Amino acid sequence: NAGVTQTPKFQVLKTGQSMTLQCAQDMNHEYMSWYRQDPGMGLRLIHYSVGAGITDQGEVPNGYNVSRSTTEDFPLRLLSAAPSQTSVYFCASSRGVGAEAFFGQGTRLTVV
């Protein structure tokens, strides 16, 4: 009964490095999304997907790429890490509009 699984849980990057945050769900949900959470800002949407092969930008997409080749997986790529990307990242999935969103445990990313 895994739900939404995110890896890694913690990561430290140097400025300019790239990396991929992994997200997988086993609930056969069509909707998946990535958020970042910063103090005083709430959760902000980075990218989202309404199904395999379909992705779109959210509120703060710059510096991030996503792809959705399967229903289960929705990785988030940081192209060239910057200190401003230091944050907690959450992946979420849901079965449709208005349905409950299930979140992964989060990835704490520090860019130095």
Added chain:
Amino acid sequence: RKEVEQDPGPFNVPEGATVAFNCTYSNSASQSFFWYRQDCRKEPKLLMSVYSSGNEDGRFTAQLNRASQYISLLIRDSKLSDSATYLCVVILTGTASKLTFGTGTRLQVTL
């Protein structure tokens, strides 16, 4: 103006107290409303959906006022375990289930 606004708190209340949070939203096209709970350093989890007629789940009552564009959460008989941050969440019509979050209201229940 933020799309979803909440008083960040913290609200410090004794065990057994009743506490209420409000959340205002700016877009009248908002169609779905939720309260999520987030414990310290954990992921958000759905507490309850908010329906137009109001709804109750045990000690928790949620209300929606479309005319004034706010939702509320009432917690009765507060428990220590209710200490958490409560996130107001809104979905706009036609936005493919994109959740818009408030910054959260922190509740601390004390002995």
